[in-house]
Amino acid sequence: MSNAFFALLSLPATAMGFALSVQISALSWILSxxxxxxxxxxxxxxxxxxIAGIIAQPLVGVLSDKMWFMGGRRRPWIIIGGILAAIxxxxxxxxxxxxKIVVGGDDPQAGLMAIxxxxxxxxxxxxxxxxxxxxxxxxxxxxxxxRSKGYTWMQTVSGTFGVLAYLIGGTLGNIVLIYVGxxxxxxxxxxxxLLISEPRELDEPASDQQTGKAKTSTRDLVESLLPLSxxxxxxxxxxxxxxxxxHVDTTVALGGYDLGLIEFIALVLVVLSAVVVVPNLLRSNxxxxxxxxxxxxxxxxxxxxxxxxxxxxxxxTDELGLGExxxxxxxxxxxxxxxxxxxxxxxxxxxxxxxxxxxRTHLIxxxxxxxxxxxxxxxxxxxxxxxxxxxxxxxxxxxVVSLPFAIMSEKVDQKKMGLxxxxxxxxxxxxxxxxxxxxxxxxxTAADKSIVFIIAAITLTISGVFWxxxxxxx
Numbered sequence: 001m002s003n004a005f006f007a008l009l010s011l012p013a014t015a016m017g018f019a020l021s022v023q024i025s026a027l028s029w030i031l032s033x034x035x036x037x038x039x040x041x042x043x044x045x046x047x048x049x050x051i052a053g054i055i056a057q058p059l060v061g062v063l064s065d066k067m068w069f070m071g072g073r074r075r076p077w078i079i080i081g082g083i084l085a086a087i088x089x090x091x092x093x094x095x096x097x098x099x100k101i102v103v104g105g106d107d108p109q110a111g112l113m114a115i116x117x118x119x120x121x122x123x124x125x126x127x128x129x130x131x132x133x134x135x136x137x138x139x140x141x142x143x144x145x146x147r148s149k150g151y152t153w154m155q156t157v158s159g160t161f162g163v164l165a166y167l168i169g170g171t172l173g174n175i176v177l178i179y180v181g182x183x184x185x186x187x188x189x190x191x192x193x194l195l196i197s198e199p200r201e202l203d204e205p206a207s208d209q210q211t212g213k214a215k216t217s218t219r220d221l222v223e224s225l226l227p228l229s230x231x232x233x234x235x236x237x238x239x240x241x242x243x244x245x246x247h248v249d250t251t252v253a254l255g256g257y258d259l260g261l262i263e264f265i266a267l268v269l270v271v272l273s274a275v276v277v278v279p280n281l282l283r284s285n286x287x288x289x290x291x292x293x294x295x296x297x298x299x300x301x302x303x304x305x306x307x308x309x310x311x312x313x314x315x316x317t318d319e320l321g322l323g324e325x326x327x328x329x330x331x332x333x334x335x336x337x338x339x340x341x342x343x344x345x346x347x348x349x350x351x352x353x354x355x356x357x358x359x360r361t362h363l364i365x366x367x368x369x370x371x372x373x374x375x376x377x378x379x380x381x382x383x384x385x386x387x388x389x390x391x392x393x394x395x396x397x398x399x400v401v402s403l404p405f406a407i408m409s410e411k412v413d414q415k416k417m418g419l420x421x422x423x424x425x426x427x428x429x430x431x432x433x434x435x436x437x438x439x440x441x442x443x444x445t446a447a448d449k450s451i452v453f454i455i456a457a458i459t460l461t462i463s464g465v466f467w468x469x470x471x472x473x474x
Contacts, residue, residue: 015188021165022181061418081130082189088123152345155402159342230269231430297466304459306435340394369396
């Protein structure tokens with residue numbers, strides 16, 4: 001349990017995180033500028049991420065929990081994912097070569113678009129599928145007393161490389177970033193996966209051993225999804241409507257705003273699930289109910305976070321009147337946020353988690369994040385004050401991408417960590433769909449783009465309130 005070991009343990013997640021940074025920075029740019037895909041086609045490529053997260057992550061989690069291959073249960077997935085991600089990134093700037101090999105002929109554009117889409121989709125899928133094993137590996141290889149340290153180290157190492165990705169893309173360009181990403185994705189996944197010795201048997205928490213707690217049942221798994229029922233309904237409806245054109249036109253008036261029938265039912269399910277989960281009306285076992293509360297709280301966090309990431313640009317354009325300068329200011333602001341989130345976990349958050357508990361540390365950070373969003377509304381009317389407010393938000397972001405993984409890993413059956421890590425990912429992916437589509441409609445129609453940070457502040461406050469009900473284990 002040395003610092004060097006925690007750094008090594010963090011590298012597979014860092015490899016996938018860096019590949020994701022390359023994807024965010026360069027994928028849309030290269031598909032549009034070099035290969036001529038239009039916005040609709042690029043949107044379909046990006047839709048593969050949430051779909052992969054909903055379906056593939058729990059599936060891969062179940063498979064990795066039950067398998068033992070190449071000396072590990074997570075190792076094969078990490079190695080395969082790292083190699084695939086590296087190959088697909090290497091292919092992105094060189095699709096013409098693939099086109100000549102696969103299609104041939106004199107027309108350099110023949111089949112090029114199809115190849116571009118296949119490469120981009122494979123990159124997206126390899127990143128999404130491999131994230132589960134890299135995060136489960138941290139839980140597998142750390143005792144409960146060191147779990148917070150494992151995940152805070154994961155974020156510090158991964159976050160530092162994420163900051164490096166922003167710097168490379170901004171100074172040396174996206175092509176250089178892609179080739180650096182190839183090397184990091186390959187080396188930081190394959191080599192650490194081969195060096196880390198995974199435990200063949202996973203230990204149960206001492207509390208479970210003392211009480212003789214039964215293994216997780218199918219009912220526990222079904223009940224664990226209750227807090228996400230409304231998000232699941234909305235997510236599948238969005239996917240069906242965007243990919244297959246299936247629409248339900250009936251609307252319901254709510255507070256002067258018209259909601260679609262499916263959206264209204266989804267909202268009702270979210271409210272009802274909160275009413276049921278918080279007091280545990282279903283009388284679920286303690287571990288299952290605690291996991292339900294974590295999912296409920298974390299899902300509201302991600303509505304606010306994704307709203308900021310997607311729509312902060314429009315706030316800068318309209319409310320601060322920055323025009324073309326908004327893109328540069330937005331990039332610098334996210335760089336500051338990423339820098340804060342990279343430094344804090346190991347240096348600050350792990351120490352607080354040891355003293356006052358992980359849940360209490362996290363909920364404090366969530367409320368600080370909500371205050372940061374409120375600070376944008378109160379004082380973020382200049383570039384400097386906007387940067388300062390986003391630095392405050394970075395305190396919460398540092399915790400969001402580290403401590404919840406450690407918290408949920410202590411609430412579930414250790415022998416089914418991959419499965420639960422996949423379910424936990426739904427509390428990230430499904431709210432992202434809400435932010436991408438429903439919140440997008442609200443922001444698009446709102447005359448005042450401050451609505452972006454109003455929504456973010458409200459959802460983070462709701463999240464913090466729900467975190468108050470999660471048991472705090474020191």
